Amino acid sequence: MKTHVKALVVGGGAVGTSIAYHLASAGWDDVMLLERDELTSGSTWHAAGLLPLFNMGYATSHIHDYSVKFYKTLEAETGLNAGFSVVGNLRMAQTDARMDEYMLYAATAETVGIPHEWLTPAEIKARWPLVRTEDLKGAIFHPTDGYINPADVTMAPPMNTEEMASSSKPSPAFGTAEFIRAVIRTPERAARAPMFTNSQKFTMRTLIPESTAAFRFPPTA
Numbered sequence: 001m002k003t004h005v006k007a008l009v010v011g012g013g014a015v016g017t018s019i020a021y022h023l024a025s026a027g028w029d030d031v032m033l034l035e036r037d038e039l040t041s042g043s044t045w046h047a048a049g050l051l052p053l054f055n056m057g058y059a060t061s062h063i064h065d066y067s068v069k070f071y072k073t074l075e076a077e078t079g080l081n082a083g084f085s086v087v088g089n090l091r092m093a094q095t096d097a098r099m100d101e102y103m104l105y106a107a108t109a110e111t112v113g114i115p116h117e118w119l120t121p122a123e124i125k126a127r128w129p130l131v132r133t134e135d136l137k138g139a140i141f142h143p144t145d146g147y148i149n150p151a152d153v154t155m156a157p158p159m160n161t162e163e164m165a166s167s168s169k170p171s172p173a174f175g176t177a178e179f180i181r182a183v184i185r186t187p188e189r190a191a192r193a194p195m196f197t198n199s200q201k202f203t204m205r206t207l208i209p210e211s212t213a214a215f216r217f218p219p220t221a
Contacts, residue, residue, distance in 0.1 A: 004192050004193070005030045005031065005032040005192075005193045006028060006029075006030035006031065006193065006194065006195060007023055007028060007030070007031045007032070007193055007195040007196075007197070008031075008032050008034065008192075008193035008195070008196045008197070009023075009031065009032065009033045009034070009196075009197045009199055010033075010034045010035075010196070010197065010198050010199060010200060011034075011035065011042065011197075011198065011199030011200040012033060012034075012035025012037075012038070012039040012040070012041070012042075012154070013039070013040060013042050013043060013044035013154060013199065013200075014040075014044045014047070014150055014153060014154045015199040016033060016035070016197070016199035016200075017033065017039065017154050017155075019197055019199060020033040032193070039154055039155060040150065040151045040154045040155070042200065044150045044151065044154050045150065045151050047150040048147070048150075049083075049147045049148045049149055049150045049153075050147050051064070051067065051068055051071070051084075051145060051146050051147060051148060052064070052089055052142075052145055053065065053068065053089065053109065053114050053116075053142045053144060053145050054089065054091060054105050054109075054140075054142065054145075055105070055108060056104055056105065056108055057108070058108060058111060058112070061108050061109065061111075061112045061114065062112055065112055065113070065114055068144060068145075068146070071084045071148055071153060072084060074153065074156040075156075077156075078156045080152060080155060080156045081152065082148055082149060082152040082153040082156050083148055083149025083152045083153070084146060084147075084148045084149075084153070085146050085147055085148070086143075086144060086145070086146040087145070087146050087147065088141060088142060088143045088144070088145055088146070089141070089142045089145030089146075090119075090124075090128075090139055090140075090141045091105075091139060091140050091141075092124065092131075092136050092138075092139040093136065093137045093138055093139060093140075094135050094136060094137060095137060096137060098137070099137050099138055102139075102140040105140060106118075106140060109142070114142065114144065115142065115143055115144055116140055116141065116142050116143075117140070117141045117142075117143065118138060118139075118140060118141075119138060119139045119140070119141055120138055121133035121134075121136045121137075121138065124136065124138075124139050
C-alpha cells in the first residue's frame with residue numbers, strides 16, 4: 001500500500017467509489033480508496049436505489065441528470081449490469097397547492113433539459129387503469145426516472161477503474177481505515193494525502209471524532 005497519494009477517499013460505498021472513479025477518469029494518477037470492511041458494507045447496501053429527477057434545486061437536478069445518464073454507460077464500460085431500470089416516476093396531486101409545487105419542479109426540469117409530461121386525471125386513468133383518479137387534480141410524469149441496484153452500481157466504477165489502470169491510467173487502492181487526524185492509519189501503515197474526502201455515512205464519527213473536528217457529523221444514509 002502506498003504511503004503518499006494525491007487524493008485519499010475514505011468510504012467504499014456508492015459515493016466513495018464514484019469519487020475515485022471520476023478522479024481517475026479525469027486523469028488523476030495517484031488516487032487511493034480506503035474501505036474499513038468490504039465495498040457497500042456500510043449504508044449503501046440497504047439503500048432503496050431510487051433515481052428521482054424531481055428536484056427544486058438547479059445544481060441538484062444537474063447532478064441527478066448526470067447520474068442517470070452515467071449509470072446507463074456502466075454496463076458497456078465494465079460488462080457489469082448495475083440493475084438500472086428506467087420505469088418513469090409519476091407524482092399525483094390532490095390539491096392545487098401540490099400542482100403549484102410540481103410547476104416549480106417542471107421549471108427546474110426545463111432549465112436542465114429533463115423531459116417531463118403533464119397528465120390530467122383522465123390521462124392518468126388511461127395509462128394506469130387501477131389508479132383511482134376521482135380526487136386528483138393532475139400529475140407530473142418523468143419518463144426517464146428509474147431505480148438501480150446500489151450494490152452493483154458501487155462495484156461497477158472500481159471494475160472500470162481497474163480496466164483503465166491496465167491501459168496506463170490510474171487505479172485506486174483498497175485498504176482498511178482505522179483513524180484519521182492528519183493522516184489515515186491502517187493496520188499496515190499510514191497514508192498521507194494533501195486532498196482528502198470522507199465519504200462515509202454511519203461510521204464517519206469513528207473516523208473523525210467530533211471532539212477533534214470544527215464541525216459536526218450528523219448521521220445520514
